[in-house]
Amino acid sequence: MDAKTRxxxxxxxxxERKSREFLMLRIANKTSGCVMEAIKQLQETYSEHFSxxxxxxxxxxxxxxxDLSELEKMVDTLVLLCSSLHVRDxxxxxxxxxxxxxFIPKGKRIDGFTGQQISDVETWCNCLQRKVLGYKTQDEILEEEIDRIYQATA
Known part of the structure; x- marks a missing residue:
């Protein structure tokens, strides 16, 4: 990592694998602490349904x-590691x-993009109709899945 991006x-x-819903979370830097903080925020968002x-x-x-191995101790989410050489995983x-x-070329500084710009990219990705999803969008499939999860516990 060069000084410009450090x-x-x-x-x-x-x-998310089932719905293909895509999340982009801006974090301060590429450290395990920042990754865990982002995951904890997701846990708060989905509360008891996170797992x-x-x-x-x-x-x-x-x-x-x-530090993601610590997540397995806190919730019923399995963390799988794949080789960085095997992106097919x-x-x-x-x-x-x-x-x-x-939208965000490699090498461009992330702090040069507003939260709204990042959110717009995420929204664009999640509104793509996908053949693998029966030509539904990721947002539609995730909404159906979350409705199913919350109804099952009601």
Whole structure:
């Protein structure tokens, strides 16, 4: 990492496998502490349903994901590690990372983009109709799944 990007923010990108819903979370830097803080915020958002929405999280073996093993101790979410050389193990998120590059080119500083711009990219990605989803959008599928989860516990 060069000096130009060392003090820049980064985007933590997550893809939910069933719905293909894509999340882009701006974090202060590429450290395990910042990644865990972002995951804790997601836990707060989904509260007791976090483990039902996020059954597994697949990451590469970068040091920024080192503390995710602690997540398994706190909730029923399984953390899977894949080799960073085998991006096929996390193809969905890699596909979205490629789509992000249309709007946020590699090498551009993340802190140069507003929260609204990042949110707009995330929204654009989640409003794509996908053949694999029966030509529904990711947002539609996730909404159906969350409704199912919340109705099951009502």
């Amino acid at each position: 003090d820049d923010q980064v985007l933590l990108t997550l893809a 039902e929405v996020f059954k597994t999280i697949t990451t590469d073996n970068g040091s920024e994901f080192a 996390k193809g969905t998120v890699e596909r979205y990372n490629g789509l992000i590059r249309r």
